[in-house]
Amino acid sequence: MANLEAHLRVPGPTPLPDPVREAGAWQMVNHRGPEFAALMARVVPALRRGFRTAGDVVLVGTSGTGGLEAAVVNHLSPGDPVLAVTTGAFGDRFAKIASRYGADVTLLEVEWGRAAEPEAVRGALAAMQTAGRSPVAVLLTHNETSTGVTNPIGPLAAVVRATAPAALLLVDAISGLGAVPFDTDGWGLDVVITGSQKSWMVPPGLAMLSVSPRAWAAAERATMPRFYFDLKAHREAAEKGSTPWTPPVSVCFQLDVALGLIEQEGYPAVFARHAACGAATRAGLRSLGFDLFADPAHASDTVTAARVPADLDWKRFSADLRARGLTLAGGQGKLTGQVFRVGHLGYVTVHQILAALEIVEAALAAAGRPVDRGAALVAASRAADRAAAQVAEQATGPTIETTGAAGGTEVQA
Amino acid sequence: MANLEAHLRVPGPTPLPDPVREAGAWQMVNHRGPEFAALMARVVPALRRGFRTAGDVVLVGTSGTGGLEAAVVNHLSPGDPVLAVTTGAFGDRFAKIASRYGADVTLLEVEWGRAAEPEAVRGALAAMQTAGRSPVAVLLTHNETSTGVTNPIGPLAAVVRATAPAALLLVDAISGLGAVPFDTDGWGLDVVITGSQKSWMVPPGLAMLSVSPRAWAAAERATMPRFYFDLKAHREAAEKGSTPWTPPVSVCFQLDVALGLIEQEGYPAVFARHAACGAATRAGLRSLGFDLFADPAHASDTVTAARVPADLDWKRFSADLRARGLTLAGGQGKLTGQVFRVGHLGYVTVHQILAALEIVEAALAAAGRPVDRGAALVAASRAADRAAAQVAEQATGPTIETTGAAGGTEVQA
Numbered sequence A, B: 001m002a003n004l005e006a007h008l009r010v011p012g013p014t015p016l017p018d019p020v021r022e023a024g025a026w027q028m029v030n031h032r033g034p035e036f037a038a039l040m041a042r043v044v045p046a047l048r049r050g051f052r053t054a055g056d057v058v059l060v061g062t063s064g065t066g067g068l069e070a071a072v073v074n075h076l077s078p079g080d081p082v083l084a085v086t087t088g089a090f091g092d093r094f095a096k097i098a099s100r101y102g103a104d105v106t107l108l109e110v111e112w113g114r115a116a117e118p119e120a121v122r123g124a125l126a127a128m129q130t131a132g133r134s135p136v137a138v139l140l141t142h143n144e145t146s147t148g149v150t151n152p153i154g155p156l157a158a159v160v161r162a163t164a165p166a167a168l169l170l171v172d173a174i175s176g177l178g179a180v181p182f183d184t185d186g187w188g189l190d191v192v193i194t195g196s197q198k199s200w201m202v203p204p205g206l207a208m209l210s211v212s213p214r215a216w217a218a219a220e221r222a223t224m225p226r227f228y229f230d231l232k233a234h235r236e237a238a239e240k241g242s243t244p245w246t247p248p249v250s251v252c253f254q255l256d257v258a259l260g261l262i263e264q265e266g267y268p269a270v271f272a273r274h275a276a277c278g279a280a281t282r283a284g285l286r287s288l289g290f291d292l293f294a295d296p297a298h299a300s301d302t303v304t305a306a307r308v309p310a311d312l313d314w315k316r317f318s319a320d321l322r323a324r325g326l327t328l329a330g331g332q333g334k335l336t337g338q339v340f341r342v343g344h345l346g347y348v349t350v351h352q353i354l355a356a357l358e359i360v361e362a363a364l365a366a367a368g369r370p371v372d373r374g375a376a377l378v379a380a381s382r383a384a385d386r387a388a389a390q391v392a393e394q395a396t397g398p399t400i401e402t403t404g405a406a407g408g409t410e411v412q413a
Helices: A018-023 A034-051 A064-075 A089-100 A118-130 A153-163 A213-221 A231-239 A249-265 A267-287 A314-323 A350-366 A375-395 B018-023 B034-051 B064-075 B089-100 B118-130 B153-163 B213-221 B231-239 B249-265 B267-287 B314-323 B350-366 B375-395
Strands: A056-060 A081-086 A104-109 A137-141 A168-172 A191-195 A207-211 A303-307 A339-343 B056-060 B081-086 B104-109 B137-141 B168-172 B191-195 B207-211 B303-307 B339-343
Touching: A018 A249, A034 A056, A034 A207, A034 A249, A056 A064, A056 A231, A064 A089, A064 A168, A064 A191, A064 A207, A064 A213, A064 A231, A081 A089, A081 A118, A089 A104, A089 A137, A089 A168, A104 A118, A118 A153, A137 A153, A153 A168, A168 A213, A207 A213, A207 A231, A213 A231, A249 A267, A249 B249, A267 A303, A267 A350, A267 A375, A314 A350, A350 A375, B018 B249, B034 B056, B034 B207, B034 B249, B056 B064, B056 B231, B064 B089, B064 B168, B064 B191, B064 B207, B064 B213, B064 B231, B081 B089, B081 B118, B089 B104, B089 B137, B089 B168, B104 B118, B118 B153, B137 B153, B153 B168, B168 B213, B207 B213, B207 B231, B213 B231, B249 B267, B267 B303, B267 B350, B267 B375, B314 B350, B350 B375
Parallel strands: A081 A104, A081 A137, A137 A168, A168 A191, B081 B104, B081 B137, B137 B168, B168 B191
Antiparallel strands: A056 A207, A191 A207, A303 A339, B056 B207, B191 B207, B303 B339
16 A cells, blocks of 8 residues: 555445454354353344344344345245335345345335435325235335435334335335434334444444334245345344354454444434534535535435536546545446445544545646645535534434433434 | 463364454455455455366355355256255255255255265165156255264265266355365366355355356256345456455455465365364364264264263363363254264364363363373374375375465365
């Protein structure tokens, strides 16, 4: 590496704090022994606090995509009508998995860059009901990583609960949960999926899923085939402090350490940090002349997508950024070549965002583009201040609820 | 830990050499970037040398069990007649996965502790053919971890090829490949599965599968549902130096380092080391008065199962071993409580086996059982010498073939 610093600013894997890195080097233990059972006894309750659920949380040795598959195959049967609300490449993937296993999927496709609207979901549900195809499940994406949009899961879930009370709510929260306020039980969500390499500051290798009592009941009836992803086998093994198949032990060590760091910081501070980093990123990129892709009202605090200017050779520019120590992500699916993405989730601070913006600014200047050197940093740091103040103000409002768990968790209405 | 040393002698996860441990602490990289592509360009050819195949080898972020599922769902369709040859708990699991996805499974159940015999397989195939149910695939287990038996895959495969030439050979080589001679292409195997946490000296998290051209052709026709485990998606991503879903990046780092260590040692030396450790374990346990579970003609050089004496309280004894720094594995499935198992695969030396035997000896003496202190160590070290001499003698025979790859690979007929 030619640079002293490496800035990995993709929306996962995210950088690892040193204590998490170091736990990756620990010697193996028996995954059926007392050390691993003690780890599970720490990690599972900590995840319950992170998800805000009193229900089960299971660990599956897989990526986020495998977690989506687990959510589908455990709770649905071939032929089941399903409403898939998709706002980007990951919403499409969730729907595709359900189709692949034989669900009868109705797509509610939202224009990429926009959030799903509760009224549109209500309409889609009503249309399915009128057609005699009441949905068995609704698939939602919390944070759409391909577009940088955070969907309003609370209001969306409320509409589903009111319109189709029997439908299960399966929610891809892979790239948002742990970074922004989220309330699994308060919103009545049945299965929520996240991945270790996102807000949790851990290498990839683990999907974590919450499962509601309603979802467990559905699993008893669901006939899609499953073995590795059988969540019931995971629940049974977890009762003995283990997993049904050999888990990625070192990633579990790292998750244990990372959850300790997160609870030490406290979820309110974690959420405020992400709000500040998201605001700083957006303000900095706008100051540099980039058009942001997402509807500003639903801009994600974990990933920002910006349009690649027509006269910028992205391939060359991104290679120059890499040479300067900054790795960004390109566009996905139909946005390939059209947008680039900055990840700001997990182990991220405003200082790191300022460094990334400084590198982009320098690369733009080197490419001969008009740049007011330092202006993006001013814009970003001011936006971070404003976001932090706003969060602090919300935190003094009346809607706060704090649990007693290490560091406390908090939800903002 | 009360002990200065920890001896993890279970059949996976295996201990990690220090360079492999340390690679687990490396900072994340973009799994779609040039660093990861460079890693894939080293790891995949190294695995090909380890498997002895010119075909494709794919990495899937899952456990060995997930690897078995991938082998089944990519190459079979519901209703396909399948012969599952099972010699223990893992053979049963492979068959169960095929049944779960709708294959029409015929079980050839071999008494636990014995190896599968080619003639029995020939008979089972012929019976299926006579019944008009020619098998689409035969499921074999190379090293049965639950019983400590290594099945003779070469002769078994030859019988399948001769009797049912169209049948795919799907082979669970999870706990043997990389530790004992194995010849994927020479034996005509279609899909071979192994796991990172076994002979490869890497934490769990990755299954590695070889796929023959015949198996790829079958995948085009196979209709069992798959998404995460879709091997074709893995092959396509591998062509771009990546994986279709986010891989367990730190485990990939560790596999890269471990393959380097293995090729530096050289497969002939690795095989000789496992032969010596297997012989030492068996001789030491016999010297301590234990009955070994496996047919001596097919005793595994990666795991040894021994019967728990009727008058030994295994639970208490194994807790005492743990207090002394030694972790062994109990019995699995119907052998729970009846056998214990010693893992000797991956990062293992004869010295480590001697240490483990010394701890067992001391614990037996402490339990008031008659022990000739040191006798097991004498027996073990002499057996290791004999095994090493035998391997060296074989290595001077005429059947050796060496490839030019780093360190060379070798097969012993």
